[in-house]
Amino acid sequence: MSGTILCGVDGSTDSRLALHTAVRLAEELDSRLVVAHVVQTALGTSPRFGIVSGATTIVSPLEQLEDGRRLLDGVLAEERVDDVERRVVHGFPADRLADLADEVGAELIVVGSRGRGPVKAALLGSVSTELIGVARCPVLVVPPGVVTDLAVQDAALAREAP
Numbered sequence: 229m230s231g232t233i234l235c236g237v238d239g240s241t242d243s244r245l246a247l248h249t250a251v252r253l254a255e256e257l258d259s260r261l262v263v264a265h266v267v268q269t270a271l272g273t274s275p276r277f278g279i280v281s282g283a284t285t286i287v288s289p290l291e292q293l294e295d296g297r298r299l300l301d302g303v304l305a306e307e308r309v310d311d312v313e314r315r316v317v318h319g320f321p322a323d324r325l326a327d328l329a330d331e332v333g334a335e336l337i338v339v340g341s342r343g344r345g346p347v348k349a350a351l352l353g354s355v356s357t358e359l360i361g362v363a364r365c366p367v368l369v370v371p372p373g374v375v376t377d378l379a380v381q382d383a384a385l386a387r388e389a390p
Contacts, residue, residue, distance in 0.1 A: 232260045234334035236325045236355070239265075239299050242340030244307055246370040250338040251309055253368075262332050263304065264315040266324045267296040289318060322358035329365055338368045 235250035237243040247263065254261035296316040304312065315332075317324045329337050339356050356369045 230258050231335040232262060232333050233257075233336045233338060234262045234264060234325065234329045234332060235338045236264050236266065236321065236359075237300065237303055237340075238321075238355075239303055240340065240342070242342055242370070242372060244303065244340070245372065245374060246338050246340035246368075247303070247307055247309060249368070249370045249374060251312075253336070253338070254312075259335075260313065262313040262315060262328075262334065263300065263309070264317065264325065264328055265296045265300040265303075266321040267292045267316065267318045268321055293318060321355045322362055325355075325359055326363045329363060334365055336366050336368060337363055338370060341369050341371050 233250050233254050235247055237247050250261055250263070253259070293316055296318075297314075300314055300316055304310070304314070313332075315328060317328060319327075325337060325339070328334075337359065339359060341356055342354060356367070360367050360369070
């Protein structure tokens with residue numbers, strides 16, 4: 229393939245499963261891997277003043293991006309993922325991941341599934357569901373437990389190898 233895979237992470241267990249899947253796909257397909265975190269635009273956000281939290285705290289967009297960088301760096305360190313391109317962007321997650329995929333020339337976007345269930349997903353929405361509707365390349369939504377299955381499969385193959 230030798231293309232680019234974009235993986236969106238938010239620190240959740242499901243996004244970590246997606247990260248492991250994206251790493252494995254990038255290795256097997258000899259692809260570039262870009263790992264991204266989107267600092268979500270919140271209601272009440274002003275590009276000029278940031279987010280007012282409580283009565284006195286103002287969080288600037290630059291501080292939000294720095295928090296996002298720390299989150300992304302922490303996830304990659306905890307999951308022992310090195311040598312990937314990192315991106316932290318601000319906006320609505322599905323839209324920004326779709327735009328970022330265009331910017332980096334991604335041929336595939338990998339994200340986790342929150343597993344909220346149909347009622348909560350219908351009421352609250354889902355980044356993975358929204359992304360499928362706006363992305364201009366294929367989207368792989370990694371269900372909970374898939375990496376465990378791959379690890380079991382890898383262990384079984386290792387035992388069978390001479």
